[in-house]
Amino acid sequence: MASLRELSKKKDYLTGGHRLCAGCGHSIAVRQVLLASEDPVVVGCATGCLEVSTTIYPYTAWKCSYIHNAFENVAATISGVESAYQALKRRGKVDKELKFVAFGGDGGTYDIGLQSLSGALERGHNMLYVCLDNGAYMNTGIQRSSATPKGAWTTTTPVGSVRPGKPRKRKDLTAICADHNIPYVAQASISHWKDLHAKAAKALQADGPAFLNILSPCPRGWRHPSDQTVKMAKLGVQTGFWPLYEVENGVWKVTVKVREPKPVAEWFKLQGRFKHLFAPGNEALLADLQGDVDSQLERILARCESTQE
Amino acid sequence: MSKTVALTGNLACAHAMRQINPDVVAAYPITPQTTIVEEFSTFVANGQVDTEYVTVESEHSAMSACVGASAAGSRVITATSSQGLALMWEILYIASALRLPIVMHNVNRTLAGPINIHCDHQDSMGARDSGWIQIHCENAQEAYDTTIQAIRIAEDSRVSLPVLVCLDGFIISHAIDRLDMLDDPEVKKFVGEFEPRVTMLDPEEPITVGPFDGLHGQFFEFRRAQELATLGSLPVIEEVGKEYGAVSGRPYGLIEEYKLDDAEIAILVLGSTAGTTRVVVDDLRADGVKAGLLKIRSFRPFPIKQITDALSGVKAVAVLDRSLSPGAIGAPVFQEVRSALYDSESRVPIINFIYGLGGRDVSMAHLKEAFDVLSDIVKTGQVKQTINYLGLRE
Numbered sequence: 001m002a003s004l005r006e007l008s009k010k011k012d013y014l015t016g017g018h019r020l021c022a023g024c025g026h027s028i029a030v031r032q033v034l035l036a037s038e039d040p041v042v043v044g045c046a047t048g049c050l051e052v053s054t055t056i057y058p059y060t061a062w063k064c065s066y067i068h069n070a071f072e073n074v075a076a077t078i079s080g081v082e083s084a085y086q087a088l089k090r091r092g093k094v095d096k097e098l099k100f101v102a103f104g105g106d107g108g109t110y111d112i113g114l115q116s117l118s119g120a121l122e123r124g125h126n127m128l129y130v131c132l133d134n135g136a137y138m139n140t141g142i143q144r145s146s147a148t149p150k151g152a153w154t155t156t157t158p159v160g161s162v163r164p165g166k167p168r169k170r171k172d173l174t175a176i177c178a179d180h181n182i183p184y185v186a187q188a189s190i191s192h193w194k195d196l197h198a199k200a201a202k203a204l205q206a207d208g209p210a211f212l213n214i215l216s217p218c219p220r221g222w223r224h225p226s227d228q229t230v231k232m233a234k235l236g237v238q239t240g241f242w243p244l245y246e247v248e249n250g251v252w253k254v255t256v257k258v259r260e261p262k263p264v265a266e267w268f269k270l271q272g273r274f275k276h277l278f279a280p281g282n283e284a285l286l287a288d289l290q291g292d293v294d295s296q297l298e299r300i301l302a303r304c305e306s307t308q309e
Numbered sequence: 310m311s312k313t314v315a316l317t318g319n320l321a322c323a324h325a326m327r328q329i330n331p332d333v334v335a336a337y338p339i340t341p342q343t344t345i346v347e348e349f350s351t352f353v354a355n356g357q358v359d360t361e362y363v364t365v366e367s368e369h370s371a372m373s374a375c376v377g378a379s380a381a382g383s384r385v386i387t388a389t390s391s392q393g394l395a396l397m398w399e400i401l402y403i404a405s406a407l408r409l410p411i412v413m414h415n416v417n418r419t420l421a422g423p424i425n426i427h428c429d430h431q432d433s434m435g436a437r438d439s440g441w442i443q444i445h446c447e448n449a450q451e452a453y454d455t456t457i458q459a460i461r462i463a464e465d466s467r468v469s470l471p472v473l474v475c476l477d478g479f480i481i482s483h484a485i486d487r488l489d490m491l492d493d494p495e496v497k498k499f500v501g502e503f504e505p506r507v508t509m510l511d512p513e514e515p516i517t518v519g520p521f522d523g524l525h526g527q528f529f530e531f532r533r534a535q536e537l538a539t540l541g542s543l544p545v546i547e548e549v550g551k552e553y554g555a556v557s558g559r560p561y562g563l564i565e566e567y568k569l570d571d572a573e574i575a576i577l578v579l580g581s582t583a584g585t586t587r588v589v590v591d592d593l594r595a596d597g598v599k600a601g602l603l604k605i606r607s608f609r610p611f612p613i614k615q616i617t618d619a620l621s622g623v624k625a626v627a628v629l630d631r632s633l634s635p636g637a638i639g640a641p642v643f644q645e646v647r648s649a650l651y652d653s654e655s656r657v658p659i660i661n662f663i664y665g666l667g668g669r670d671v672s673m674a675h676l677k678e679a680f681d682v683l684s685d686i687v688k689t690g691q692v693k694q695t696i697n698y699l700g701l702r703e
Binding site: 286 | 360
């Protein structure tokens with residue numbers, strides 16, 4: 001495992017000067033993932049914040065080859081790039097080792113891009129798909145996605161007189177990807193760089209498809225100060241909302257154990273999107289949300305236990 | 310050396326693909342295209358091609374993977390029909406805007422609903438404005454020949470656009486037809502090695518494909534450049550068709566005229582119905598009626614000059630459309646032909662026959678009926694009805 005000093009000397013594929021918001025988690029996630037590659041990378045990007053902010057014509061923030069096709073199809077698109085690579089390598093027209101990495105937001109991955117992702121994972125391409133999960137459609141103005149936490153305010157789940165934010169639980173995409181029985185799946189956070197780096201390295205070395213789901217806070221959508229991004233990601237882990245684990249060849253393993261998870265309310269209360277939960281009358285909802293976090297952790301631990309070698 | 314074979318249109322297309330041996334095929338099965346991808350799969354399974362064959366989970370992903378593979382710098386072919394083409398719609402525009410030389414068969418089938426698997430041109434008419442070159446075939450021979458030519462047209466540096474090769478579902482795709490195939494080395498030589506303009510696979514020269522056009526970008530200029538490239542493909546389609554003729558003995562152009570030189574009345578049509586019309590023209594000629602046929606091969610780009618020149622001597626024209634545009638002034642081909650003729654000196658009377666929707670059979674009697682209406686127009690000098698229907702139960 002490379003030290004921070006060593007990593008700081010490696011080539012950065014995403015250059016500064018891109019137009020992501022101050023405090024956006026995405027650029028941190030992208031750079032940490034790509035630093036883990038020993039080979040040159042080719043990147044695909046779904047429509048979303050990362051895409052619009054890094055390739056405003058005639059500029060590009062990418063120092064590697066990059067493709068954007070549409071919103072729901074980055075997995076299929078990068079699978080096509082990788083297939084061309086396999087064909088041309090077989091025919092002696094390309095000889096270099098390359099890695100193929102797709103980035104999508106939660107909207108482009110959990111929702112509209114799920115079919116494309118599922119297909120690409122099942123087909124077994126040598127590719128890494130990275131979901132940058134900030135829990136809503138931030139690029140179009142904070143609309144709910146199936147990654148939005150239950151109870152959160154978004155512009156399509158507003159807090160009204162009869163509805164307290166999003167009524168449904170999140171989709172468990174990491175588990176869905178793991179159940180595709182691909183070589184490597186992991187959940188990571190920008191706050192735990194060593195863990196993220198190790199997972200990205202494993203994912204890139206896997207023989208076949210790999211999937212990383214990365215918690216990437218959004219100051220605009222979560223309603224927190226832009227200098228609190230890493231702290232928000234860290235608390236997401238420490239409260240048990242975002243457990244850090246990996247599934248390597250079917251074996252589930254928690255990679256960062258949180259001995260005494262903090263109450264999830266401690267994380268919620270720092271974010272404007274959950275502000276209404278602390279109004280009188282919502283105590284039961286808050287307790288319910290804590291229950292969801294607890295049962296999620298239990299499910300993961302149960303799978304760790306049942307698949308231990 | 311060529312050899313004569315008996316194949317369905319779909320198998321003819323699959324064999325053309327085998328001979329081309331593209332780098333990547335990403336495709337999803339749909340009736341009536343299915344036997345193209347099935348046959349190609351057996352070529353892959355038996356090592357007759359070394360194509361990377363991507364068995365995607367939908368047509369949307371098929372076209373998305375084709376875009377990725379083509380942008381990466383590989384030669385790409387796919388095939389679809391109907392709902393599949395409709396599902397690709399979003400990505401068709403991106404493929405052409407990125408100027409990717411993808412070749413795709415569209416085995417023409419109508420669009421639901423009600424769900425119907427049979428032939429009409431409603432599906433490819435929906436791709437009319439997508440920026441794809443669109444060539445229609447009359448029979449299995451043309452489907453085979455056009456597949457090979459499409460590679461050269463798409464990849465020509467003056468064009469660099471995707472090409473849709475259309476063949477009528479079941480009528481061409483599933484009927485066994487006699488055709489001549491080129492030898493494998495002849496096809497290999499004709500299509501040549503693909504030399505991509507750019508590649509995403511050279512880390513020394515990274516490129517960004519599909520950037521965001523921003524708020525005050527160059528969109529209008531890009532779209533205009535695409536239009537110019539499409540118009541610029543007209544002579545390329547002719548050149549490639551001529552060169553193919555030198556190799557195969559079967560030259561191709563943008564349109565095909567049949568007994569049009571001295572014709573007084575003419576039918577203009579795309580696809581397999583041209584074959585039936587040819588027989589009807591012969592019958593009418595035997596009876597002393599000066600009938601003719603104009604077959605459009607290239608629908609996009611639309612060869613305006615060739616069409617107006619070809620129709621300059623006739624006294625009445627009927628455009629046959631195998632699609633319907635509810636609420637419009639006639640169907641798509643009619644609209645364009647009439648618009649083209651508006652500026653011509655003769656301003657010949659022109660009527661529209663909508664026919665064959667959802668696979669409704671078009672017989673020689675139907676075509677005779679259309680020619681009779683044209684004869685009546687010539688005789689009386691009057692157009693009684695501009696939009697007409699053949700074989701509609703009313």
